[in-house]
Amino acid sequence: MNTRVNDENQPSGDEVQAEIASEFALFGDWTERYAYVIDLGRSLQNFPEQYRTEEYRFHGCQATVWFRSELGEDGRLYFDGTSDSTIVAGLMALVFRLYSGRTPQDILQIEPYFIDEIGLKAHLSTQRATGLLGMLQSIKQQAQAQVA
Template identity: 40%
Template structure:
C-alpha cells in the first residue's frame, strides 16, 4: 500500500468516531498494539527532543532499501500517535517518506485536539522521521543504489 492509501484508511477509520474522547481511546488502543522497542534504543541518542513525555525513535534500512522504524514512549497517547505514524511511514523508501505529505494528521483533527506540548512533540517526531529518510536517501545515492 502507498503512504496515501494508508492515510486514507486511517481517515476512514476516524470518520466513524465523532466524539474526541472515543478518538483518544482509539488512539490509545492503537498504542497498545505497538511492538516493544528494544531497550538498547531507549537511550538519549534516540530520544525525541521537544516531546513533553519521553519518546524514542530508531530507524534501520532494510536490504530492500526501505526504512523500518521502531519507536516507543512512556505516555499512552504518544504511543498511539507513534503507532499511527509507523503504520503510515514504516517500510517505505527514503524518498517516499521524505516527500510524504502527512495530511491525515489534519484530516482527523489530531493536531488541533492535542495540547500545544503534544502538538510540538508530534511535529518533532515527524521531523525526525523525515530527517532519517533524507539521511538514508543520501546514503543510498552515495552508494549508487
C-alpha cells in the same frame, strides 16, 4: 524492527491516510478517538528494553520517547519506538504506519495530511503537537540523509 513489507502489497501513502481517516470517522467524538489512539499506543509497548536508552531518546516531547530507525537491506527505512505516554505512543503508531517500510524517496514525497483531515491537530496540546511535528521532521531528515 517492524515487519518488512512486500512492495506489491504495500498500500500507497494516500491509501494509508484514507484508511486512517475511515477508522477515525467510525468514532462519534474525541473521547472515543483518544481511546483508539491509546489502544494504538499499547501496541508499541513491547519496544525492547535494550533500546530504552539515552541513545534512542527523542527530545522535543514532554513525554519520554524512544525512537529508532533502520535502513533495511531492501533499501527501505523502518521505524519503531514507544513512549511512557500511551497517547504519544499512539501518535507514533499512526506515523509509523504511514512511513515505516518505505523507500527514503517515498518518505520525502508523502505529506501527513491525515493529521488535519481527522482533526487531530486541533485536538492536541501544544506540547504534543510540537512533539509530533518534531518526530515527522526527524523521519524526513533520516530519509533525506539516505538520499543524499
